[in-house]
Amino acid sequence: MSENLRLRALLAHPANGGLRAVAGPAEAEWNEVVIESNESELPAEVSGGIAILSASPPTTPWQQDALIRRVRDRGFVALAMPGIDNFGAGNLALATRLGLSVLHVDKPLMLAKACWQLLEARDALTLGYVRKVAQSIEYHATGLPDLLHHLSSNVGHAIALIDEKGVLLEAGGHFEPAMHSAVNFAPWVDLARIDGGGTAASVRVDSPSRAGLRIAFFGNGLSDPQLRALGVAAEVAMPAVAARILIDEVVAVNEASVSSGLLRDFLEQRGGIEAELEQRLLDHGWRTAGFHLGFRILGRTRLDSFQLLRFVTQQLGQLAVDSHATMTGRGVTGWLTFTESQSPRQLEQHVFSLRKVHNTVRKAFNVATGVGAFENGSAGLVATISGATDAARIAANRSGTGWFVRFDALGLEQLLLSWTEHDTFVPAAESLLAPLAVGGGELLATLSAYLDHESGTAATATALRLHRNTVATRIQRVQELLGVDMSDPETRLALHLACRAVRSK
Numbered sequence: 001m002s003e004n005l006r007l008r009a010l011l012a013h014p015a016n017g018g019l020r021a022v023a024g025p026a027e028a029e030w031n032e033v034v035i036e037s038n039e040s041e042l043p044a045e046v047s048g049g050i051a052i053l054s055a056s057p058p059t060t061p062w063q064q065d066a067l068i069r070r071v072r073d074r075g076f077v078a079l080a081m082p083g084i085d086n087f088g089a090g091n092l093a094l095a096t097r098l099g100l101s102v103l104h105v106d107k108p109l110m111l112a113k114a115c116w117q118l119l120e121a122r123d124a125l126t127l128g129y130v131r132k133v134a135q136s137i138e139y140h141a142t143g144l145p146d147l148l149h150h151l152s153s154n155v156g157h158a159i160a161l162i163d164e165k166g167v168l169l170e171a172g173g174h175f176e177p178a179m180h181s182a183v184n185f186a187p188w189v190d191l192a193r194i195d196g197g198g199t200a201a202s203v204r205v206d207s208p209s210r211a212g213l214r215i216a217f218f219g220n221g222l223s224d225p226q227l228r229a230l231g232v233a234a235e236v237a238m239p240a241v242a243a244r245i246l247i248d249e250v251v252a253v254n255e256a257s258v259s260s261g262l263l264r265d266f267l268e269q270r271g272g273i274e275a276e277l278e279q280r281l282l283d284h285g286w287r288t289a290g291f292h293l294g295f296r297i298l299g300r301t302r303l304d305s306f307q308l309l310r311f312v313t314q315q316l317g318q319l320a321v322d323s324h325a326t327m328t329g330r331g332v333t334g335w336l337t338f339t340e341s342q343s344p345r346q347l348e349q350h351v352f353s354l355r356k357v358h359n360t361v362r363k364a365f366n367v368a369t370g371v372g373a374f375e376n377g378s379a380g381l382v383a384t385i386s387g388a389t390d391a392a393r394i395a396a397n398r399s400g401t402g403w404f405v406r407f408d409a410l411g412l413e414q415l416l417l418s419w420t421e422h423d424t425f426v427p428a429a430e431s432l433l434a435p436l437a438v439g440g441g442e443l444l445a446t447l448s449a450y451l452d453h454e455s456g457t458a459a460t461a462t463a464l465r466l467h468r469n470t471v472a473t474r475i476q477r478v479q480e481l482l483g484v485d486m487s488d489p490e491t492r493l494a495l496h497l498a499c500r501a502v503r504s505k
Contacts, residue, residue: 004029005050005119007078007101008197008221014156015128016114018106022085023092028101030077033115035108039067042074050078050101050115054108057084064091072098080105118225125225129155129233137240144244145169151237157217157230161241162202164212175200175218185214189235191227196220201230207242210249215241256309259284259326263333267382286324291338293347294372294384295354296392298331300403301366308332308365315357321350331367331392333385347374351406358404368395368403397496399454429498435481443481446474448503451496455486 007028010016032049036042042051051071058064064087071079072095079095080103087095087102095102105111117125132154141147144161148171152159158173164185167175179200182192192200202216215238217230262284265277281288297312299305305327312332316323325334336350351371358369370391372384387407395405436443446464450471453459457475461468475486484491 004031005033005115006221006223007103009118009223009226010111010114012157012219012221012226013114013118015110016105017108017110018104019080019111019114020085020104022087022102022104023095024078024101025096025099028078031119033112033119034076035112039070042071042076044074046075048075048077050080051076052105052108052112052115053079053081055081057081057087061088061091064088065094068095068098068100068102072100077101078103080111081108082106118223126229126232129229130236132156133233133237136237141244144241144248145171147241147244155217155230155233157219157222160216160218161205162214162216163210168213173218175216179218183214183216185212189231190214191224191231199227201227201234203231203234203238205238205242205245207245210245213245252310253306256306256327260328262286263326263328267385287322287337288378288381291341291374291376292335292381292384293338293350293354293374294333294335294381294386294388296328296331296333296370296372296385296388297358297361297367298329298370298392298396299366300368300396303330303365303367305330305332308361308367311364312357312361315360319353319357321353333389335372335381335384335388341376342374355402355404359402362403368392368398369405370395371404371406373408394493397452397454426501429501432482432495432498433502436478438481443474443478444499444502446471447478447495448499450475451492451499455492 007021007026011019011021013019030048030050032046033052034042034046034049035052035054038053038055039051051074058067068079068091077099078101082105084102085104092102117128133151136147136150136154139150141150148159148161148169152172158171158175160170160175161168162175162180162183166177167180176194176198178194178196179192179198182194182198183200183202184190184192185204188204190200190202192202197220198218199220199222200216200218201222202214205213205215207213215234217234222230262280266281266288269277278288297308299308309325309327309332312325312334316325316334319336322337323334324337325332327333336354342350354369354371358367361367361369370388370393372387372389372391375381375384384407391405391407395401395403398405433444433447436447446460446466449463450457450460453463457468457471460466461471464471478484479486482495484495486492486495
């Protein structure tokens, strides 16, 4: 035999007959297995084997001592039998002194079969795992977590879906960070070990929708034959996992599309909900009653709104509040809902939580976030979402605020934003900027570029292919013609909105 059978590997075997260690060395190993009815039938001499006895042990302490000594004298290093966990403390201490591992087992024949698989019939071990994977796939799964639960329960080992950033899903156990760090994501199949006995067999998931995934069977003390067999089992399970990911993805996209349309219908009615729409909202789990705090996460560059929604939803799930979110345009719109009014201090905490969500999302997506005012009822929900949308539009050009703006803190900006909703805003903007029409519109173009580049002279010069001094001279001329002070942030905002309104006309 190429490898001894280790106690830890046997304890980790899912079909070990209910084996558990009672006393003796925790790191025992052996290369021979003998199963008999009682001790008298064991061979007279072995070299480091395990004795599996099917009969019940003696009941008196002196007989138990004698059994331990005779088994050890025959050369065995482990003794497994039913009921041996009832031995007294003195008997177990004797076994430990003699270096004999004492093991309780509910089903001795099953234990013997497990030993045979690990020592002699490793193909049978692999085939056993593969059969259990096939049985798992036969069960109806309501989603990927359910499928992983079936796989873990049938195979008898924990399973995890991971990517290079961390653990996405797990069933049957906790995939430790140290174990994750030990996984090599490059090869098709990887067998990993860490100090302390952690082991994992993982395989790359061939998913057309999500790259970089792996599924891993894992556990403590698994032997190399067990790991190799679980690696094959993971390969067999992988297509089912990949298919389930794709199915769940299609369902999630459809649900996101439905919820996006539902929110659009709701906002168009501006809080005056018809009975049919109200029922649709309730069916979707959205409550318009109560108090609401809206937010809008807007992509500053092109992005996948569905992937953004999935990421944001995961972050919202960590907040201890009722939250909702859906895709809208090139971003995500959502809100927090409360049954009772919130104190100013509580409200600040909720805004702080949304800022934390924003900061986390910013690590993966180039976004800006706006938060609306705290409002009540269905009309209030429309208002807070509208405010959040306006605040997000402001935040998209505010690096100084970390691309995060709260509607309540806008002051004059809030008033200016509300003007853009009226037909009078564009004429007012044209009137404001009329003095810049001289010179073929070069002053207006320079001002627009200057404000788009956050009042940066060098960036504006680069964008317009002008010298920095030319840009500075033109901006000074703009201030003189309009009679404004460009160092005032609220003035810059008013001019920026006016420039955008004129340009988009």
